[in-house]
Amino acid sequence: MKRIKSILQLCLISQLSFAAFAQDDSTMMAPEPPPTQLFGSGKLLLTGGIPNLDGAGGGGITTSALIGGYGTDGQVGGYANYSLVDVNDYSLTTKSIGFGLFNRVELSASKNEFDMEQIGPNFGLGEGYTFKHDVVGLKVRLFGDAILDQDSWMPQVSIGANQKESDNRTVLGAIGAQDYKDTETYLSATKLFLDIPLLVNFTARHTRANQNGILGFGGDQQADKEWLAEGFAALLLNDNLAVGMEYKQNPDNLSFAKQDDWKDMFLLYTPAKHISIAIAYVDIGDVAQESNQTGYYAALTVNF
Numbered sequence: 001m002k003r004i005k006s007i008l009q010l011c012l013i014s015q016l017s018f019a020a021f022a023q024d025d026s027t028m029m030a031p032e033p034p035p036t037q038l039f040g041s042g043k044l045l046l047t048g049g050i051p052n053l054d055g056a057g058g059g060g061i062t063t064s065a066l067i068g069g070y071g072t073d074g075q076v077g078g079y080a081n082y083s084l085v086d087v088n089d090y091s092l093t094t095k096s097i098g099f100g101l102f103n104r105v106e107l108s109a110s111k112n113e114f115d116m117e118q119i120g121p122n123f124g125l126g127e128g129y130t131f132k133h134d135v136v137g138l139k140v141r142l143f144g145d146a147i148l149d150q151d152s153w154m155p156q157v158s159i160g161a162n163q164k165e166s167d168n169r170t171v172l173g174a175i176g177a178q179d180y181k182d183t184e185t186y187l188s189a190t191k192l193f194l195d196i197p198l199l200v201n202f203t204a205r206h207t208r209a210n211q212n213g214i215l216g217f218g219g220d221q222q223a224d225k226e227w228l229a230e231g232f233a234a235l236l237l238n239d240n241l242a243v244g245m246e247y248k249q250n251p252d253n254l255s256f257a258k259q260d261d262w263k264d265m266f267l268l269y270t271p272a273k274h275i276s277i278a279i280a281y282v283d284i285g286d287v288a289q290e291s292n293q294t295g296y297y298a299a300l301t302v303n304f
Helices: 002-028 118-122 169-174
Strands: 075-085 091-101 103-114 130-143 156-166 179-193 196-208 226-236 241-248 262-272 275-287 290-303
Touching: 075 275
Parallel strands: none
Antiparallel strands: 075 091, 075 290, 091 103, 103 130, 130 156, 156 179, 179 196, 196 226, 226 241, 241 262, 262 275, 275 290
16 A cells, blocks of 8 residues: 555656646747837828928928837838929929938938029029939937827927038039038927827027028028027828928028028828828928919828
């Protein structure tokens, strides 16, 4: 009997040990959560924004603190854009591309072509003479999250810089511009209020750009940079549609041509998460001696 009892105890101990081992092994073999997709689009719809004329993420004519594309903190996003501004006597086309790295850093580039159309001969230039203008930009998110921090009034704040250069040096010198290239810096604050829902932005830009740099930098009236304000407010009507307005202060450096502030009223439609279509009524005032320049803005943006 003692022998049988010892064998039963040994079997019981073996079963308990095996059960404990099996439990530990099942814990070790539990599936891990899938890793964050590096090239992803985790942000909310419509918060990818559209690139402005400089190629930086924001609105059509303003810059925001948001990092372009739909990538979240663990993702890389990006965008490509084509836009057209067509006013009474001029037109401007912009092609831009940008990348958002981990919702922290944005790298962007744009190419602008400003067509003087029928006005060119008035300045001793050919009909359809085109000013070409390139921009390379960098933006860094300093703190805050415009989308996730809904329990705080703290906005998302970013700092950035744009290196701008025109290839029309001779003409720019003739109209009184101080330089054909320059670097702008800016500080932006952006906040999304989901309960309204309203997206608001304010940017302070340190600049001396004539018509955003297309007509050079500085002039005979003002050579130095100054801090100017710009911003927008956008009301999200539903998951795919937003309306709003933008305003951008500009310096007035050239006696050759007065420069006014820019403003627009826009409609942003996102038929699919990776595609955005923007249209706007724009008023850019006086441009190169031609007054009351109003017209439309249209842009197609692909976000990824």
